[in-house]
Amino acid sequence: MTEEARSQMELLAVALPFLKRYDDQIIVVKYGGHAMGEEEAANRFGRDIALLEQVGVNPVVVHGGGPQINAMLKRLNVQSQFVNGLRVTDANVVDVVEMVLSGTVNKQVADCITRAGALAVGISGKDGGLIRARKLERTYRDPESNIEKVLDLGFVGEPDRVDPHVLELLIGADIVPVVAPVGVGADGQTYNINADTAAGAIAGALNASRLLMLTDVPGVLDADKKLIPEMTVAQARAGIAAGWISGGMIPKIETCIYAIEQGVKGAVIVDGRVPHAVLIELFTDGGAGTLIRP
Numbered sequence: 069m070t071e072e073a074r075s076q077m078e079l080l081a082v083a084l085p086f087l088k089r090y091d092d093q094i095i096v097v098k099y100g101g102h103a104m105g106e107e108e109a110a111n112r113f114g115r116d117i118a119l120l121e122q123v124g125v126n127p128v129v130v131h132g133g134g135p136q137i138n139a140m141l142k143r144l145n146v147q148s149q150f151v152n153g154l155r156v157t158d159a160n161v162v163d164v165v166e167m168v169l170s171g172t173v174n175k176q177v178a179d180c181i182t183r184a185g186a187l188a189v190g191i192s193g194k195d196g197g198l199i200r201a202r203k204l205e206r207t208y209r210d211p212e213s214n215i216e217k218v219l220d221l222g223f224v225g226e227p228d229r230v231d232p233h234v235l236e237l238l239i240g241a242d243i244v245p246v247v248a249p250v251g252v253g254a255d256g257q258t259y260n261i262n263a264d265t266a267a268g269a270i271a272g273a274l275n276a277s278r279l280l281m282l283t284d285v286p287g288v289l290d291a292d293k294k295l296i297p298e299m300t301v302a303q304a305r306a307g308i309a310a311g312w313i314s315g316g317m318i319p320k321i322e323t324c325i326y327a328i329e330q331g332v333k334g335a336v337i338v339d340g341r342v343p344h345a346v347l348i349e350l351f352t353d354g355g356a357g358t359l360i361r362p
């Protein structure tokens with residue numbers, strides 16, 4: 069046996085107990101717009117997801133596309149801005165958001181997985197009644213007047229009701245669902261939903277075993293910037309209260325906590341820049357990134 073064959077067999081032996089653990093389980097993967105920038109990284113992601121499907125796991129991909137929306141808005145000369153990490157979305161912007169997320173990006177992600185040997189089908193939250201959305205209602209304290217005001221982000225929505233039936237049909241037919249985070253209101257209005265939020269709601273509705281959030285940091289870092297391999301929901305809440313979990317990590321952690329409260333067994337913040345991060349997280353003892361559990 070060659071050295072290469074021996075090391076491949078060793079890898080397989082390490083992965084086998086984990087393959088059994090995740091057999092027929094649903095794993096929801098949030099794939100962010102930054103992570104899909106480079107072609108080789110995108111192809112690698114497609115191969116990892118196809119491999120999961122081929123070994124008997126049921127992956128469901130929910131993708132973002134913030135940078136891709138920015139690029140299209142720039143080409144079309146449409147202005148947009150972010151407030152608290154969310155894009156202010158007027159009628160012009162929501163058209164572009166839907167076009168980019170449900171069109172270009174959704175099809176690219178599904179194509180990467182299909183070319184890697186699994187069948188993937190791209191849909192948006194508007195298809196098959198998947199995500200019924202409502203306008204996001206948030207308040208904030210105006211620092212000048214110290215008065216509580218309503219934050220109006222236009223057509224930014226949050227999931228009101230997720231009906232996973234269409235996803236279950238695809239999963240049952242051995243098809244990998246790829247979901248764009250766009251929802252529809254009771255009145256037919258299209259809403260732009262943050263992709264982290266959409267992934268958490270879908271993981272909850274599917275009662276997934278794991279929610280993997282691919283991002284561009286190694287995981288949750290403690291106050292000394294050291295990676296925390298595992299934390300409980302209570303510890304995560306304490307980190308937000310103490311301030312060492314801040315910025316874009318807050319909505320990510322809140323999504324993880326929400327998903328766990330909905331019955332998801334564990335949520336992981338993973339570095340999507342690391343090759344095969346998804347496989348390392350699921351199929352090795354140490355995992356990758358930070359596991360948040362009940």
Ligand SMILES: Nc1ncnc2c1ncn2[C@@H]1O[C@H](COP(=O)(O)OP(=O)(O)O)[C@@H](O)[C@H]1O
Pocket residue numbers: 100102282283284285287288289290312313314315316317318320
């Ligand atoms: N405790 C922490 N551990 C890791 N990252 C943190 C922490 N607190 C704040 N952050 C910030 O959160 C960012 C991740 O959120 P974000 O940029 O919104 O990710 P994405 O674009 O993948 O959705 C990191 O780049 C980092 O600057």
Ligand SMILES: CC(=O)N[C@@H](CCC(=O)OP(=O)(O)O)C(=O)O
Pocket residue numbers: 099100101102131132133134135137153154155165224225249260261262263264
């Ligand atoms: C309301 C809101 O902000 N929606 C996001 C949806 C895409 C997204 O979340 O993409 P990433 O995961 O790549 O950041 C946006 O318009 O950019």
